[in-house]
Amino acid sequence: MEVVQSHRKPSSNNVAVSTLPLYRSAPLLEVRLEDFELFAMDRLRVLKGISDGLGRGKKPEEMEKLVADLWKANMRHPQANEEANKDIISHFVLRLVYCRTEELRKWFLSMETTLFRYRFRFESSEAQRALMSEFKLPCKAVSNAEFESVKDKLGQVARSMGQTLAAADAIFYKVPFEEVPELVAGRRVFIYKGHAYVAMNQVVSLVVTQFRSYLSKALILTNRKWTSTVREHEKDRLAPIVEALCTSYLGPDYSQPNEAGEISVKDIDHFAKTSFPLCMRHLFEKVREDHHLKHGGRMQLGLFLKGVGLKLDDALAFWKAEFAPKVSAERFDKEYAYNIRHNYGREGKRTDYTPYSCQKIISSTPGVGDHHGCPYRHFSEENLKAALVRMGVSSRAVEDVMDKVRNRHYQLACTLTFEAVHGSSCDAGINHPNQYFIDSQKILQSKNGSVA
Amino acid sequence: MTKEEAESGRDDMVIDGDEKANAVPEGFDANYLRIYYGKLFPHADMFKWMSYGNDGKHPACDRSYIGRREFSFTLENDIYIRFQSFNSVTELENSIKEKCPFKIDIGPVYSVDPAKRHAYAQGGGDNVFTPVERELVFDIDITDYDDVRYCCTGADVCLECWPLMTIAIKVIDTALRDDFGFNHILWVYSGRRGVHCWVCDGKARRLTNEQRAAIADYFRVYKGNENSHKKISLPGPVLHPFLARSYTEVLKGFFEAKMLPNQNLLSCQERYEKILEMIPDASVASELRGRWQENKRASMSKDDINLVRWEQLKSVLQSGKQKTQGLRRCVEEVVFSFTYPRLDMEVSKHMNHLLKAPFCVHPKTGRVCVPIDPNNCDEFDPTTVPTLSQLVKELNRGGLRQDAENEWDGTSLGESVKFFRTSFLQPLLKSCKEEIESSYNAKLQQSKNTLNW
Numbered sequence: 001m002e003v004v005q006s007h008r009k010p011s012s013n014n015v016a017v018s019t020l021p022l023y024r025s026a027p028l029l030e031v032r033l034e035d036f037e038l039f040a041m042d043r044l045r046v047l048k049g050i051s052d053g054l055g056r057g058k059k060p061e062e063m064e065k066l067v068a069d070l071w072k073a074n075m076r077h078p079q080a081n082e083e084a085n086k087d088i089i090s091h092f093v094l095r096l097v098y099c100r101t102e103e104l105r106k107w108f109l110s111m112e113t114t115l116f117r118y119r120f121r122f123e124s125s126e127a128q129r130a131l132m133s134e135f136k137l138p139c140k141a142v143s144n145a146e147f148e149s150v151k152d153k154l155g156q157v158a159r160s161m162g163q164t165l166a167a168a169d170a171i172f173y174k175v176p177f178e179e180v181p182e183l184v185a186g187r188r189v190f191i192y193k194g195h196a197y198v199a200m201n202q203v204v205s206l207v208v209t210q211f212r213s214y215l216s217k218a219l220i221l222t223n224r225k226w227t228s229t230v231r232e233h234e235k236d237r238l239a240p241i242v243e244a245l246c247t248s249y250l251g252p253d254y255s256q257p258n259e260a261g262e263i264s265v266k267d268i269d270h271f272a273k274t275s276f277p278l279c280m281r282h283l284f285e286k287v288r289e290d291h292h293l294k295h296g297g298r299m300q301l302g303l304f305l306k307g308v309g310l311k312l313d314d315a316l317a318f319w320k321a322e323f324a325p326k327v328s329a330e331r332f333d334k335e336y337a338y339n340i341r342h343n344y345g346r347e348g349k350r351t352d353y354t355p356y357s358c359q360k361i362i363s364s365t366p367g368v369g370d371h372h373g374c375p376y377r378h379f380s381e382e383n384l385k386a387a388l389v390r391m392g393v394s395s396r397a398v399e400d401v402m403d404k405v406r407n408r409h410y411q412l413a414c415t416l417t418f419e420a421v422h423g424s425s426c427d428a429g430i431n432h433p434n435q436y437f438i439d440s441q442k443i444l445q446s447k448n449g450s451v452a
Numbered sequence: 453m454t455k456e457e458a459e460s461g462r463d464d465m466v467i468d469g470d471e472k473a474n475a476v477p478e479g480f481d482a483n484y485l486r487i488y489y490g491k492l493f494p495h496a497d498m499f500k501w502m503s504y505g506n507d508g509k510h511p512a513c514d515r516s517y518i519g520r521r522e523f524s525f526t527l528e529n530d531i532y533i534r535f536q537s538f539n540s541v542t543e544l545e546n547s548i549k550e551k552c553p554f555k556i557d558i559g560p561v562y563s564v565d566p567a568k569r570h571a572y573a574q575g576g577g578d579n580v581f582t583p584v585e586r587e588l589v590f591d592i593d594i595t596d597y598d599d600v601r602y603c604c605t606g607a608d609v610c611l612e613c614w615p616l617m618t619i620a621i622k623v624i625d626t627a628l629r630d631d632f633g634f635n636h637i638l639w640v641y642s643g644r645r646g647v648h649c650w651v652c653d654g655k656a657r658r659l660t661n662e663q664r665a666a667i668a669d670y671f672r673v674y675k676g677n678e679n680s681h682k683k684i685s686l687p688g689p690v691l692h693p694f695l696a697r698s699y700t701e702v703l704k705g706f707f708e709a710k711m712l713p714n715q716n717l718l719s720c721q722e723r724y725e726k727i728l729e730m731i732p733d734a735s736v737a738s739e740l741r742g743r744w745q746e747n748k749r750a751s752m753s754k755d756d757i758n759l760v761r762w763e764q765l766k767s768v769l770q771s772g773k774q775k776t777q778g779l780r781r782c783v784e785e786v787v788f789s790f791t792y793p794r795l796d797m798e799v800s801k802h803m804n805h806l807l808k809a810p811f812c813v814h815p816k817t818g819r820v821c822v823p824i825d826p827n828n829c830d831e832f833d834p835t836t837v838p839t840l841s842q843l844v845k846e847l848n849r850g851g852l853r854q855d856a857e858n859e860w861d862g863t864s865l866g867e868s869v870k871f872f873r874t875s876f877l878q879p880l881l882k883s884c885k886e887e888i889e890s891s892y893n894a895k896l897q898q899s900k901n902t903l904n905w
Contacts, residue, residue, distance in 0.1 A: 153693045160688040177632060178659065181666035187692040191670075194633025194655070282679075295798065334530045366677035368596060368794060379679045 019084060020119050020127070022134060022211070023218075027088045035086075036093055037241050042074040043090035044245070047111040054114065055359040055411060055431075067118035096230070096238070097245045099223040103354070109219065113212045120204050132203060135210045139173040142197060147172065153190045154197055161188060173198045173206070180205045254307040254355045254434035262309040265318045271308070275440035277414060277433045278375045278387060279361060280304050286371045291326040296364065296372040298336075300356055302343050307355035307434040312344040357432045358411050376401075376410040393420045480818040482528055484844045486552050491859040492843060493811055494869050495548065499541040501877055502558070504654075505884030512892035520584075522559030522566045524806055525551055534559075535566040554815045557806035560586035561657075583803040585658055588634075588651035588667065591799040591807065592620045595645055600790045602715050602723070607645045607816075609834060612714050617647050618829045619706050620793035623698045624649060624671065625826040631694055632667065636880040638872075639824040641837055643814025647824060648807055652880055654887055661802055668800040670694070673792055684789040686781055698792070699784060707787045708762065717790070718761040721745070730789065731769070731782055740765055810872070813840050822868040825875065838864040 031039075049070040053063055075090075077083040091112070098108035120128065142150075154172065155165040177196040183189040183205045189196040198206060231239055263271060272284045283301040287293045293301065298319070305315060319340060320332050327336070341347045356364075358374065366373040375384055384405065388398045397420035404413035414430045422443050430436050499518070500507070506517040523544075524534040533551075538544040548556070560583035564572045569581040594601075594609050594617060603612040621639055628634045628651055636652040659667075673695070675685050691699060711717065718724045724744060731737040744761055765786075769779050799805050812821045818839040824832045843863050850862035860866045 156690055156693050156696065159690045160692045162688055177666075178655075178663050181663050184663075185666040185669035187670055187694065190693055191631040192633075193630065330530075338532065365672075365675075365797075367674050367797065368599065368677070368683060370677045371679065373677060375679070378677055383679045 019087075020116070020123055020131065021084070021088055021091075022131070023088065023091050023215070026092050027085065029085060029089065031089055033237070033241075035089070036238070037245070039086050039090035040093040040097065040245055042086075043094055045074045046070045046115065047094075047108070050111050050114050051107070051359065054110075055362055058408065063114070064118050064121065067115060068122065071115075071119070093242075094245075095219060095222050096226060097242050099219045099226055105216075105219045105223070109212065109216055112215060113208055116211050117204060117208045120207055125200075128203065128207075132207055135207060137175070137179070137206055137210065139175045139179075139198070139206065142172040142174050146174075150190060150192065150197060153192075154199075157188070157190045157197075158199075171200045173200075173203065175206060179209055181209065254432055262311060265310075265314050265321070268305070268310070268318065271437070274444060275437050277430070277436040278391065278417060279373070280433055280437075281391070282375055282387065283371055287322045291323055294370050294372075295339075296366060296370050298339065299343070300361060300364075300372040302340060303353055303355040304433050304437075306343060306353075308437055312341065312346065315340055315344070355432070355434050358414070358430065361433070362410050374410050374414075376405050376413040377408075381405075388417065391417065391421055393417060480813065480815050480840055482552065482554075484840045485554070485813060486549075487844055487847065488813060488840055489549050489552060491847060492863065492865055493548065494860070494872070495545040496541050497869065497873060497877055498809065498811070499538075499544050500881065501652075504652075504657075505881055505888050510885070510888050510892065512888050512895070516565075517561065519565050520561045520563070522562065522806075523809075524557045524559060525553035526555040526557070527551060528554055535569065537565050537567045554813075556809040556812050558809050559806045560584070560803045586803040586805075588656040588659055588664060589799060589805070589807050590624060590649040590651075591642075591646065591796040592617060592624075592649075592793055593642075593646035593796060596794040596796070600715070609645050611833070611835065614834055615706065615710055615830075616791065618832065619702050619791060621647060621649075621824065621826050621829045622702050623793050624795075626697070626701075627671070627694055631670075636876065636883065637826070638810065638876050639826050639829070640810045640821050641819070641824055641832070641834060642808065643812065643819050643821045643837075644817050648810075648821075650807075650810075654884070664803070665801040668795060668797045671793065671795055672797065673788055674794065684785050684792070686785055686788065691784070695788075699787065703787050703791045707791050708759070711790055712758040712762055713756045716758055718744075718758040718765075724761065727765070727786055730786055731779070733779055736768060736779065740768060811868075820865060820868070822865070823872050823876065825871060838868075 046067075050063075050067060053066045058066065075083065075086060077086045094108060094112075098104040120131065123131070147154075151165070158165045174195050175198055177184050177189075177191050177194055180189060180196050180198055180202075183196060183198065183202055184191065188202065189198055191197075234242075268284070272281055276284060280301055283293060283297050286297070287301070302315065302319070305318070310318065316337060319336060320329065323332055323336065338347055343353050345353065361372070362374045362377050364373050366378055375387060379387065381402065385398055385402065388401060389395075393401065397416065401413045401416045401420075404410075404416060411430050414436070415426050418426045418430055418436060418440070422440060424443055426439060428435075428439075430439075502521055503518045506513045506515065508515055519537050519539045521537060522534065523536040523538065524532065525536060525548075526532050536547065538547065559566075562569070563580060563582050563584050566581075572580045594604075594613060595606055597613065597616050598605050601613040601616070603610050625637060625639070628637055628649075634651050634653045634656055636656075638650040638652065640648045640650070642648050673686065674683055686695070690696070716723065717727065721744075724741075728737040728741055731740075740761075743764065766783055769783050799807065808821060810821050810823060813819070814821065818841060819834070819837045820840070820843070822837055843865055846863040847859065858866075858869070860869050
């Protein structure tokens with residue numbers, strides 16, 4: 001029994017039902033070159049705002065408001081009918097901009113999907129159902145008899161989330177669990193024999209998964225087209241715009257050691273005290289103390305050190321020496337060296353891995369025995385306070401930092417720490433541990449005159 | 453060493469062993485490994501497994517399938533060779549016998565033959581070489597339980613702490629079957645300190661990384677890390693049905709009957725403090741602490757002191773006057789933190805993670821990575837798993853037997869191979885054939901329809 005019928009009439013009144021496009025095909029519109037760029041910049045502001053919000057660990061309700069505000073502020077057009085065009089044009093321009101590397105695609109995919117999710121939630125339930133039918137989702141409504149048989153379990157799931165099971169006529173969809181990964185991950189659905197029971201107010205997950213997988217494929221195709229033909233045809237017109245657009249917002253990835261140049265093993269101690277952000281300082285102290293770090297910690301610290309300018313041979317020497325009391329040289333070569341070389345692009349698929357950004361570190365999920373992650377997010381309050389005091393942050397500044405932490409502004413908390421430790425302001429804010437390092441070095445060098 | 457030399461070396465060993473049958477030293481030995489690969493390792497069964505019914509007999513078989521699977525070997529001198537692939541059981545068997553790997557890992561099935569990945573990479577910017585199929589795997593390691601066991605630490609394991617692995621098998625196996633609907637699940641002893649799980653249903657092998665991560669997260673209850681207090685948090689007024697079932701059917705009983713008394717979790721202050729720390733209300737914790745400090749000497753009753761104190765803790769936390777949900781939930785949180793399975797999440801989340809093959813021999817313990825029957829996992833005893841030297845002894849003892857169909861029938865490995873075949877491989881291959889058949893029929897039907905047009 002299919003519950004999802006086509007509420008959306010074939011043609012004319014489409015626009016009346018929903019303003020949320022699925023971006024299935026590129027628009028057949030003439031676009032002025034000027035708008036091409038301006039629209040794209042406006043949409044980028046929205047996506048960047050979303051990215052910041054996610055980085056701060058904002059809750060869904062807060063994100064909902066944020067997305068609505070960002071959209072209102074940037075995507076409005078003086079002519080109402082132009083607004084839909086601006087939406088579509090800007091999306092397709094950014095597809096071109098962000099299709100070109102794996103890293104860019106990942107970022108774009110994640111931000112566009114988040115944007116779509118909240119815009120879908122703003123839609124009326126009728127419009128939502130229309131969008132669902134457009135995706136041709138493989139879902140069946142649960143029959144009354146079946147509903148009765150699983151009612152207790154569905155109620156249990158609802159209560160586990162602090163909700164109550166809606167009235168008896170509540171609609172549930174039964175879908176393969178693979179279709180709703182985020183609901184599975186959060187244990188927000190009842191799963192039985194491979195099927196998840198999705199409540200009407202959860203269908204957004206279903207739609208978003210479809211949107212995401214469609215866009216992901218589309219980005220790969222766009223990339224192929226871009227590299228095979230478009231780039232050459234457009235090398236004087238669109239290509240420069242496209243290439244300039246992405247760097248203006250994503251910021252550097254710190255994969256290559258910056259002007260700071262190289263550091264050697266013996267410098268690490270010194271730099272750890274003066275210029276490491278707390279997340280790295282903590283990992284460094286732990287490896288000193290325990291002579292070991294679990295995989296997540298080795299990755300986070302190892303790639304940071306690479307970005308700071310530690311060469312592969314030095315990195316091998318550093319980890320080997322730190323692990324030495326617990327791990328024999330032989331075992332080190334066998335179990336750990338491969339991963340370090342891998343990080344430097346010398347093994348496996350030979351990708352030169354980039355150091356982790358704040359956003360990645362904040363969203364990581366350290367488990368038992370792990371020391372990686374963002375201290376502002378993952379430490380208990382007491383542990384964080386103690387760590388800040390050890391860094392030399394005054395008790396008043398500690399309170400300011402904790403205030404940001406309580407409001408889940410982890411990067412702002414780190415920025416305040418930076419300012420307290422260095423006694424000077426950091427207007428740009430901290431977005432990347434390697435940026436913390438570079439900014440710190442700049443300040444220290446200007447204080448000491450020139451330091452070799 | 454060339455292949456010929458390797459083989460003659462192996463024969464020498466057998467003869468040598470025959471003469472002084474009891475002179476086999478314990479532990480791991482490269483020469484014994486050669487015998488093991490020569491006579492005992494079930495090459496054909498492993499190959500059949502990895503082929504998933506694509507054996508060329510059915511017209512719809514994917515003949516390239518097995519050849520796109522990555523195997524990797526760790527050799528004696530720690531040389532690590534990745535991206536090996538084999539097109540026939542003879543190729544696989546010859547390579548294993550020749551290289552005599554200390555460890556064999558199994559990786560994903562790629563879009564193209566992994567051994568020829570560089571040739572495909574020339575094609576251009578597109579990432580053609582990519583994993584397309586992989587069993588859903590889980591890795592549970594006793595070293596991750598160091599904060600809740602007092603009998604051993606690190607890689608050591610004994611019969612006191614092994615049951616933690618047993619209940620991990622029970623919890624995960626039930627959920628994989630009942631919740632996710634998987635049927636073809638293989639549990640394997642990792643040879644030393646843990647267990648591996650291979651979920652082999654077609655549906656499981658084709659999961660995306662995102663879907664794998666979702667399943668791993670479904671199983672995850674540990675939110676804390678080394679720098680925050682709470683390692684477990686069970687929010688909400690009731691538990692999700694999966695957690696509730698795990699709690700009532702497995703964890704609670706195990707914690708109270710085995711874990712509490714065997715690990716003496718509440719017997720002394722140092723240990724009970726760890727549990728009191730998990731109570732969010734300081735006054736409740738200090739009330740209990742006071743009572744336990746007082747009756748330190750008075751507790752000469754016959755009842756186990758751990759159980760007595762646990763009952764006290766429960767009655768205080770669950771008594772009518774504790775209205776706050778957090779405190780009532782606390783009892784469950786204690787049980788979960790001490791018993792709930794701790795998965796190595798990264799292994800399960802990505803298709804391209806390598807995992808040690810079953811029937812390898814662990815170089816440190818010499819024990820064979822044998823399958824574990826989840827229906828009888830209580831009976832599994834890691835200290836009696838056959839070792840390499842024991843198997844070689846058994847082979848030598850039965851050296852003249854001609855009647856046995858397979859060499860392993862006369863050894864203590866026989867049961868494990870038999871279990872692997874009858875309980876795992878045969879049902880798996882049967883459903884693979886059915887899947888191949890039905891997709892073939894669907895295609896036939898489709899082409900018929902287009903012809904009719």
